[in-house]
Amino acid sequence: MTFRQFAFRNVSRNTRLYTAYFLSSMFTVMVFFTFSIFAYHPVLSGGQIHSSAALALSVSKWVIYVFSFFFVLYSMSAFLQSRKREFGLMMMHGMTVRQLRRMIFLENMIVGSGATVSGIGLGVIFAKGILLAGENVLALNKPLQFYFPFKAMGVTLISFLLLFVLISLFISTVLRSGKLITLIQANRQPKPEPKASLLLSLLVVLLLGVSYFLSLRASGLAVVLLLAPVVIMVSVGTYLLFTQLSVYLIRKLKAREGLFWHKTNMLLFSDLSYRMKDNARSFFLVAIISTVSFSAIGALYGFQSMINGTLTQKNPYLFTYLSADGDSKAQAHVQLIDQSLAQAGIAAEPLSLKINYYKAADSSQTLALVKQSDYNRIAGLMGLTPIRLATGDGTAAIVDFGLSRKGEELLHQQVKLQSGMDIEAEQAVVSSAIRAVSGYYVVPDERIGTLGQPFKVSRYYAWHGAAGQHGVQQVGELLTSKLPYDEHATFYALEYQTSRTNDYFGPVMFIGFFVGIVFFVSAGSFLYFRLYSDLDEDKQKFKAISKLGLSDKELGRILNRQISLLFFAPIVVALVHGAVALTALSHMFQYSIFRESLLVLGLFFFIQVIYFFIVRLFYTRQIRSALTG
Numbered sequence: 001m002t003f004r005q006f007a008f009r010n011v012s013r014n015t016r017l018y019t020a021y022f023l024s025s026m027f028t029v030m031v032f033f034t035f036s037i038f039a040y041h042p043v044l045s046g047g048q049i050h051s052s053a054a055l056a057l058s059v060s061k062w063v064i065y066v067f068s069f070f071f072v073l074y075s076m077s078a079f080l081q082s083r084k085r086e087f088g089l090m091m092m093h094g095m096t097v098r099q100l101r102r103m104i105f106l107e108n109m110i111v112g113s114g115a116t117v118s119g120i121g122l123g124v125i126f127a128k129g130i131l132l133a134g135e136n137v138l139a140l141n142k143p144l145q146f147y148f149p150f151k152a153m154g155v156t157l158i159s160f161l162l163l164f165v166l167i168s169l170f171i172s173t174v175l176r177s178g179k180l181i182t183l184i185q186a187n188r189q190p191k192p193e194p195k196a197s198l199l200l201s202l203l204v205v206l207l208l209g210v211s212y213f214l215s216l217r218a219s220g221l222a223v224v225l226l227l228a229p230v231v232i233m234v235s236v237g238t239y240l241l242f243t244q245l246s247v248y249l250i251r252k253l254k255a256r257e258g259l260f261w262h263k264t265n266m267l268l269f270s271d272l273s274y275r276m277k278d279n280a281r282s283f284f285l286v287a288i289i290s291t292v293s294f295s296a297i298g299a300l301y302g303f304q305s306m307i308n309g310t311l312t313q314k315n316p317y318l319f320t321y322l323s324a325d326g327d328s329k330a331q332a333h334v335q336l337i338d339q340s341l342a343q344a345g346i347a348a349e350p351l352s353l354k355i356n357y358y359k360a361a362d363s364s365q366t367l368a369l370v371k372q373s374d375y376n377r378i379a380g381l382m383g384l385t386p387i388r389l390a391t392g393d394g395t396a397a398i399v400d401f402g403l404s405r406k407g408e409e410l411l412h413q414q415v416k417l418q419s420g421m422d423i424e425a426e427q428a429v430v431s432s433a434i435r436a437v438s439g440y441y442v443v444p445d446e447r448i449g450t451l452g453q454p455f456k457v458s459r460y461y462a463w464h465g466a467a468g469q470h471g472v473q474q475v476g477e478l479l480t481s482k483l484p485y486d487e488h489a490t491f492y493a494l495e496y497q498t499s500r501t502n503d504y505f506g507p508v509m510f511i512g513f514f515v516g517i518v519f520f521v522s523a524g525s526f527l528y529f530r531l532y533s534d535l536d537e538d539k540q541k542f543k544a545i546s547k548l549g550l551s552d553k554e555l556g557r558i559l560n561r562q563i564s565l566l567f568f569a570p571i572v573v574a575l576v577h578g579a580v581a582l583t584a585l586s587h588m589f590q591y592s593i594f595r596e597s598l599l600v601l602g603l604f605f606f607i608q609v610i611y612f613f614i615v616r617l618f619y620t621r622q623i624r625s626a627l628t629g
Contacts (some may be wrong), residue, residue, distance in 0.1 A: 003099075007106035021075045022115050024525040028068050029119025029160050031514050034130055035061035036152035037123065041131070043144055060511045064518055065159060071522050072167045074285075075529060076108060101172035108171065112164030119160075120153055196248035204245040207237030215584040223588035234577060238287050241573065242280040247273050263554075272565070275534075279566065282530045286523040286570040287577070290604075293523070294578030297516040298600040299585055300509050302593030307501050316382065317462040318348050318472055319479065320492045322436045324458045327488040334461055337479060337491075341463065344475050348465030351378050355436060356454040361416040367423065368440035369451070375399075375442045378433045381464060387429060387442050396447075398425035400438040410439065419452030435492075436460045473499055520604060524611050527567055531619060539626035546627050555627075559620050567612045575601055 011018060039058040087100060095103075123130070131144040211233045214226050250273040253259060276283075319337055323330035334350075341348050353374035358367045376386040387397045398410045414424040423441060434440065436458065443451075465472075476493025483491035542555060582597040 003102070004106060007103050008110060010103065011107050011110050018111055021525065021529070022111055022118075024075075024521055025068075025072065025112065025115035026119045026122070027521055028064060028071070028518055029116050029156060030123050031518050032061045032064050032068075032160070033120050033123035033149075033152055033156040034514070035064070035511075036155055037127055037130065037149045038144075040149060040151045040155075041144055042147065060515060064515060065163070067518065067522070068160070069163055069167065071525075072112070072163065073170070074526065076104075076167060076171045105168040105172045108168040109164055112168070113161065116157060116160040116164070120156055123156075124149070124153070196244045196251065198248065200240050200244040201248040204237050204240045207233045208241070211237065212580050215580050216587075218584060219587040219590070221588075223584050235288065238573060238577070239280070239284045242276060242283040242287075242570075246276045246280075246569075250276060272562075275562075275566070279530050282526050283570040283573075286526050287573045289519050289523040289526075290571060290574035291577040291581070293516040293519040294574060294601055294604055295581040296512050296519075298578060298582045298593070298597050300512040301600055302582060302585065302596040304502075304505055304509060305593060305596050306589055306591045307505065308498060316432050316464070316494075317351075317435070318346070318465045318467070318469075318494060319463045319476065320435055320490075320494075321461040321483070322458055322490045323461070324488050325456055330459060330489065333483055333489065333491070336482070337461075337463065340475050340479055344471040346465060346469050346472055346475065348463040349381065351381065351462045351464060353378065353434070353460050355434075355440065355458040355460055356448065356451075357456040357458070358451060358454050359418045361418050361420075365415070367415065367417070368437045369396075369423075369448065369454075370399075370434065370440055370442050371445045371448055372442055373445050375433060378462075379431065382433055384431055384433055387427075389442070389444055390426065396423050396425050396441040396443045397427045397429050399429045399431050399434070399440055399442055401430070401432060401435075417451060421451050423451075434460060435462070467495065472496075520607070523570075524608070527570070528615060531563065531566055531615065535619070535622060538623060542623055543627055552624075555623070556620065559623060560616065563612065563616045563619060567608065567615070571605070571608050575605060 035058070039061065090100065090103075091097075127149065128146045131146060211230045215223075215230055218226050250269065254269045254273075259265060319341075321330075321333060321337065323333075327333075338350065353370065356369045358369060360367065372387060372389060379386050387399075389395050389397060411425050411428045414422050416422050423443070425441065429442075473493075473495045476496030479491060480493055480496060483489070485491060542550070546555070578601055579597065582593060582601075586593045586597075
């Protein structure tokens, strides 16, 4: 048997440990290859359409590549820890440190090469479906025909083979026999009782509590300003949560004799604090990576929903046209819009009103005023609640879109105009009746004439009709190219602008989803590595305990709790972090993304549950096979 055959058989004998590493690496290679397929596609790379999308896809694949470097490095470290006894036996039988390094290098290259080739192969097999899905997600008008991605294959193959070579060289170079022997001896020595500081445990509550409070209370720009300090506090608090607070709570639970001696709790609690301490760094890493995944995908999905919802909320009309002073072609432009709608057979009802602008006495602000009858006429056509004002001088209603708190801020605040008259909003209304301006005043008709001459008057035109009519988007695109968008006149086509926004946001969603999934899969692999690194110890422990009368049902209950804590402790922490982060995001934009957040977090939790059942099944089989063997 040659040395290469020996290394290959080592890989085949450690299938259970290498499986998650192989599959995760293969998935990462496949995602990198997928991005390369798009980045090098003739339609995208040729600059025909969406050159920015091709650039974003190209940059994203290198982000995944850099992350893959650290993922592989961590994975190899986990392998060394789990196989320390095996390496020790090989050295005892005459294997030199140089041969050990060579063996590790060959094993990693075997797995890495297999994962790279398999990832590329799967990418080629599903390339047609991937291109079809990407064509829809990226909202491309031109189809992405299938092509054989030679360049993408070459870049992916060279990049990941180089990555695995560098990691293998690094691992085999830093490996030292002295450290290896120390690890082997340490496996036979009793571990010291894990200790936790009460002060540091209380610091966890303080850091996470303050972070959550600031995140949930902040709104607008304050969310951005608090981002850096909150991220630091959450990161430190999460690390101390697993290294200090969890160990402290477990020791307190062990001190309660009624709980500790109840059924099989003694077996669970006896080494739970050791496991929490040993796995603290892995839990911290998984919690942070998962939080990034949840927050990124949830934010992207929520942001897309917010953009579409905001556009519709701001502008419920098919077309709007705002004509300010100095627009001499307003009537011609309005006539062009009417003619275009008629020629396309689009049913829409034209609306119009005047918006009067007044200066405050101190010239610190400009007030937009609309007649009550004009507002109520449009509100009636839109099916909105009309505004009813009490009689009296200065009474008014302040109206905004609901995307800011301008209405609430100006409520019951008396404003003196340059004419000497006063305006005070007695009610704040959230309405999409008029898109031209947010935070405008609706005043009784008879009041307009008593406020003096406005310094500026705008004419607001809108065409209200059913969304989704055939030809609306095409007419909107044509009119957008012909009509002005400047300080004198502004034309806006809702469906066309929404389509353009989705065109640019599609690549971001596509990239963010895949990057987030890569991070989440890697986080699950970290947990798999940690669980199987303790498999040999668990086999010996439960084999000894089974001789004392441990039943199969009790064994299953202990393993179920043990694996549940490992898999769900960091994920639950990440879900809480992600929920707070997404709530803060909704506060920043004054737009609720509760439904989107719930969907994303629920989906990830469901995937984790499935992953848990699969891993538990195979892990329990390994333990039971050791007991019956």
